[in-house]
Each structure stands twice: as structure tokens, then as C-alpha cells.
Amino acid sequence: MALFRDTVKDFEVNIDQLKLNGQSSDYVLSSNQKGLEIYFNNSGENQLIGLLEGVNNFDLNTNAIYVG
Helix, strand or coil: CCCCCEEECCCCCCCCCEEEECCHHHEEEEECCCEEEEEEEECCEEEEEEEEECCCCCCCCCCEEEEC
16 A cells, blocks of 8 residues: 655644544554654554644544545
């Protein structure tokens, strides 16, 4: 599966939602000085798929919609 990485600069928690493939357990979050990195767990290997700049309180269960 080809994965693409993107940076979101204007994400607003409790207003915006991410649309992600699969389910919340397929993803891992990691904070850094720029914001929140989102990783997809691909067969045990975490692959960076996105950065939410300036965000530190994102919740995979409430701030995302899952498809597929």
C-alpha cells in the first residue's frame, strides 16, 4: 500500500476531523515541537502519514472518521 505524507497547518480540534482508512488501532500518535505526527501501523512498521502543526490534544477516537 502506498502511503502519502501531508502537513495540515490549520487543523482545529473539536471543529475539524480527519478521514482515515481502517480503524483507530491502525494509527499511532507522537508529539514533537512542531505538533502531532500521525503514523500508520503497516504490518508492525509505523509509517509517518501526516503532521498536524500546532496540535497537541488530538484524539484518534473523537477527531477522526474511519472508512474502509
